[in-house]
Amino acid sequence: MCLAVPGRVLEIAGEDPLTRSGxxxxxxxxxxxxxxxxxxxxxxxxxxxxxxxxIAVLDEAEAxxxxxxxxxxxxxxx
Amino acid sequence: MxxxxxxxxxxxxxxxxxxxxxxxxxxxxxxxxxxxxTHSLLRHGIDQMLPEDVTLLHGPGCPVCVTPAAxxxxxxxxxxxxxxxxxxxxxxxxxxxxxGSLLSARARGGDVxxxxxxxxxxxxxxxxxxxxxxxxxxxxxxxxPATAMAVLQAERAGLDNFSLLVSHVLVPPAIEALLSAPDAxxxxxxxxxxxxxxxxxxxxxxxxxxxxxxxxxxxxEPLDLLQGILSCxxxxxxxxxxxxxxxxxxxxxxxxxxxxxxxxxxFAIEPRDWRGMGEIAASGLGLAPVYARFDARNRFGATDPxxxxxxxxxxxxxLRGRRKPVACPAFGTSCTPEHPLGATMxxxxxxxxxxxxxxxxxxx
Ligand code: SF4
Numbered sequence: 001m002c003l004a005v006p007g008r009v010l011e012i013a014g015e016d017p018l019t020r021s022g023x024x025x026x027x028x029x030x031x032x033x034x035x036x037x038x039x040x041x042x043x044x045x046x047x048x049x050x051x052x053x054x055i056a057v058l059d060e061a062e063a064x065x066x067x068x069x070x071x072x073x074x075x076x077x078x
Numbered sequence: 079m080x081x082x083x084x085x086x087x088x089x090x091x092x093x094x095x096x097x098x099x100x101x102x103x104x105x106x107x108x109x110x111x112x113x114x115x116t117h118s119l120l121r122h123g124i125d126q127m128l129p130e131d132v133t134l135l136h137g138p139g140c141p142v143c144v145t146p147a148a149x150x151x152x153x154x155x156x157x158x159x160x161x162x163x164x165x166x167x168x169x170x171x172x173x174x175x176x177x178g179s180l181l182s183a184r185a186r187g188g189d190v191x192x193x194x195x196x197x198x199x200x201x202x203x204x205x206x207x208x209x210x211x212x213x214x215x216x217x218x219x220x221x222x223p224a225t226a227m228a229v230l231q232a233e234r235a236g237l238d239n240f241s242l243l244v245s246h247v248l249v250p251p252a253i254e255a256l257l258s259a260p261d262a263x264x265x266x267x268x269x270x271x272x273x274x275x276x277x278x279x280x281x282x283x284x285x286x287x288x289x290x291x292x293x294x295x296x297x298x299e300p301l302d303l304l305q306g307i308l309s310c311x312x313x314x315x316x317x318x319x320x321x322x323x324x325x326x327x328x329x330x331x332x333x334x335x336x337x338x339x340x341x342x343x344x345f346a347i348e349p350r351d352w353r354g355m356g357e358i359a360a361s362g363l364g365l366a367p368v369y370a371r372f373d374a375r376n377r378f379g380a381t382d383p384x385x386x387x388x389x390x391x392x393x394x395x396x397l398r399g400r401r402k403p404v405a406c407p408a409f410g411t412s413c414t415p416e417h418p419l420g421a422t423m424x425x426x427x428x429x430x431x432x433x434x435x436x437x438x439x440x441x442x
Contacts, residue, residue, distance in 0.1 A: 003114050003272075003298075003427075004220065004272045004275070018227075018230055018231060018234060019231065019234075034197060034224075034227055036227055036336070036340075037223050037227070037334055037336045037337040037340070038334075039336060048272070048275060048328050050220055050221065050224065050272060051167075051194070051195045051196060051217070051221050051224035052194060052195025052196070052197045052198065052224060053195065053197070053223055053224040053227055055220065055223060055272070055275050055276055055334055055337060056275045056328045056329075056330075056334060058327050058328060059326065059327050059328075060327075062326040062327045063084070063327035
């Protein structure tokens with residue numbers, strides 16, 4: 001139930017902080033997602049959506065860092 | 079970067095599994111709190127990649143599973159009232175209370191609908207001023223922002239035909255309840271990445287200190303889970319008990335501040351009865367007094383609970399990590415996803431449903 005899915009923001013509509021909403025692509029499916037709790041989200045960002053609401057803008061630098069850490073696992077082993 | 083495929087790399091997963099095997103020198107028992115993680119662990123066979131010394135227990139992190147039967151019975155009673163359209167998430171419609179499920183209420187003629195978001199229920203109320211639309215709101219901190227948003231939008235729209243039956247739950251009090259039980263076995267936790275996306279990691283610090291348990295915030299993909307397990311085991315082997323965040327692409331230490339502000343505005347903390355675990359103090363969110371006009375209990379009145387049914391279901395033990403689903407005599411025989419006896423078999427994130435889907439052969 002706490003499943004939250006990353007999707008890419010295609011378009012943003014609305015200025016009102018309470019009803020600001022984005023068209024977000026999840027693979028081939030496009031859904032309207034509330035951006036009220038992701039005020040920093042911009043077109044092209046990946047947001048994490050849960051129950052119709054974006055709960056985070058995913059941090060690309062952090063995501064790349066995680067993958068890079070995993071790639072150098074041997075060296076990282078203490 | 080698509081944030082999914084990158085975290086399913088099989089070669090990296092094997093290397094993480096090797097690093098785990100190289101870390102462990104004695105038996106350890108970990109618990110993943112979240113049902114979504116339970117499902118992912120079984121689906122990707124991660125439990126089978128771990129050394130025998132590592133036991134994974136599955137926690138109470140499925141909101142559908144822990145919603146008390148009395149709340150479902152109340153929703154069924156409301157769904158039977160004239161002019162009512164009752165909405166909730168798909169799994170909630172199938173969960174049995176003591177008086178049947180919401181789907182059985184629909185079969186009796188009730189207008190019961192599945193929605194993907196509480197905001198869909200608000201839109202329905204706006205489109206159908208002739209109906210009283212009621213949303214059965216369950217979920218952890220992950221879902222609370224969406225429910226709060228529904229209340230705020232309904233308030234803004236001045237809707238008087240929208241109300242909610244709120245039975246939200248909070249994770250940290252449940253962890254404390256598990257750790258303070260006399261038979262507590264869990265030595266380290268994987269904390270739910272999406273709960274922490276909303277709430278941040280601060281509320282886990284005092285728990286890690288007080289009970290001397292490492293708590294590692296973990297995502298949902300195979301590499302996320304393996305990395306979380308590795309970090310947790312490294313802490314245990316080194317005698318550390320800290321909060322670590324292995325889901326940095328989504329979880330900021332302070333969480334999502336606007337979402338937390340909405341939660342504080344709309345909800346009040348209250349005691350909650352957890353199905354299978356009993357009442358836990360300060361572990362629930364209900365509507366704050368200023369939003370009492372949106373409370374379906376006020377609009378439709380409380381109902382008397384139906385008498386509890388006798389059942390062979392041991393889901394209380396399963397939710398507390400005391401037993402695994404295959405230990406239940408009804409598992410896969412009289413209890414299946416088509417004919418569930420307990421909530422842990424209904425919900426796609428319930429431990430019994432996950433074992434039924436991915437580990438039935440092993441149980442036979
Ligand atoms: S298998 Fe069915 S009856 Fe047994 S604990 Fe799970 S839900 Fe309950």
